[in-house]
Amino acid sequence: MQPNMQNQVEEPSTKRAKTDGESKMAANTLPDDFKPPPDHYYQGIRMLAITPASTFDAIREMEVREDDIWVVTYPKAGTTWGQEVTSVIVERADLEKVKSKSLLARVPYLELGPLGQQGATYKMVEQMPSPRLIRTHLPYHLMPKQWFEKKPKTLYVARNPKDTAVSGWHFTKINHFFVTYDTFSDFFPKYLEGDVIYGSWFDHNLGFWEHRHDPNVLFVKFEDMKKDLKGQMIRIADFYGYPLPVDKIDAAVEHCTFDKMKKNPMANYSSAHFINHKKGTFHRKGEVGDWKNHFTVGQNEVFDAVYEDKMRGTGLVFDFEL
Ligand code: A3P
Numbered sequence: 001m002q003p004n005m006q007n008q009v010e011e012p013s014t015k016r017a018k019t020d021g022e023s024k025m026a027a028n029t030l031p032d033d034f035k036p037p038p039d040h041y042y043q044g045i046r047m048l049a050i051t052p053a054s055t056f057d058a059i060r061e062m063e064v065r066e067d068d069i070w071v072v073t074y075p076k077a078g079t080t081w082g083q084e085v086t087s088v089i090v091e092r093a094d095l096e097k098v099k100s101k102s103l104l105a106r107v108p109y110l111e112l113g114p115l116g117q118q119g120a121t122y123k124m125v126e127q128m129p130s131p132r133l134i135r136t137h138l139p140y141h142l143m144p145k146q147w148f149e150k151k152p153k154t155l156y157v158a159r160n161p162k163d164t165a166v167s168g169w170h171f172t173k174i175n176h177f178f179v180t181y182d183t184f185s186d187f188f189p190k191y192l193e194g195d196v197i198y199g200s201w202f203d204h205n206l207g208f209w210e211h212r213h214d215p216n217v218l219f220v221k222f223e224d225m226k227k228d229l230k231g232q233m234i235r236i237a238d239f240y241g242y243p244l245p246v247d248k249i250d251a252a253v254e255h256c257t258f259d260k261m262k263k264n265p266m267a268n269y270s271s272a273h274f275i276n277h278k279k280g281t282f283h284r285k286g287e288v289g290d291w292k293n294h295f296t297v298g299q300n301e302v303f304d305a306v307y308e309d310k311m312r313g314t315g316l317v318f319d320f321e322l
Helices: 020-026 053-060 081-092 119-126 145-150 161-174 182-194 201-209 222-227 229-240 245-253 258-263 296-312
Strands: 040-042 046-048 069-073 133-136 153-156 217-222
Touching: 020 069, 040 053, 046 081, 053 119, 069 081, 081 133, 081 153, 081 229, 081 245, 081 258, 119 145, 119 201, 153 222, 153 229, 153 258, 161 182, 161 296, 182 296, 201 296, 217 222, 217 229, 229 245, 245 258
Parallel strands: 069 133, 069 153, 153 217
Antiparallel strands: 040 046
């Protein structure tokens, strides 16, 4: 039986205290022994079963609007952060409004589903009023055909591949829909060869990096957001054409910090049943350089050699520590 993912986008009430029953629902999670349907390969890229080939095919043909705003990332690069920042900016830092709806209701995950009784998310996206905020992990070449024609503003958030790997490995342990890798050493070779969900970090990042000068693409690094969130939020807001009201900037930036987002039920997936809440929280560390606690010296040497080879001449550089 396919689980229904509806409560992924359910919105906890902000108007009154929760009853006991509701609190238990919020902590809802799939059974510990839940076995995800097997991954599949779409055009050679490993994908979760919760995004079938028919959904990717349909998204290629979907309607795109010029005034859409797209948030694109390789998984674990700061998607949620980019979504929240985008939502705050487009709502002109009206934080009460932002906090009245769950993140996935504000910025839906395009390629999810269909699941159980719930239709595919892209169909729901088609009905949304403009301006639509859309989150996706699609690689450049699988973006909808109309995305290339309508050229909506698109934020690409990139994170250094070592921290992305570590974050991704941890996520396999708390997300019911992922194949779990018990140790980082089990995950590392799969990541290196790109046999992970959404494929190779290198292909995905370089696919968008090559288009960083396109007027509708803004390439932002996770590490730069860590160094100067305010500066990056102003940059993103100006790019979208929704400049942040000066008197609200500081509150908007504070709202998007790791500590605030970790505690925000509308942005922390604390009621999402795709996460095994007994095993961890979605907001884990949010740091630059945690890879040093996981990579062995040998793995680091192997990774550096591949990195040097694939990144040579691209001009794309990352901070691996701050
Ligand atoms: P860690 O696992 O290293 O903590 P995604 O949203 O693409 O799945 O990425 C999740 C990663 O982004 C997690 O990294 C998470 O903690 C981090 N993250 C989410 N919100 C953040 C924020 N406001 N500041 C810094 N990191 C954040």
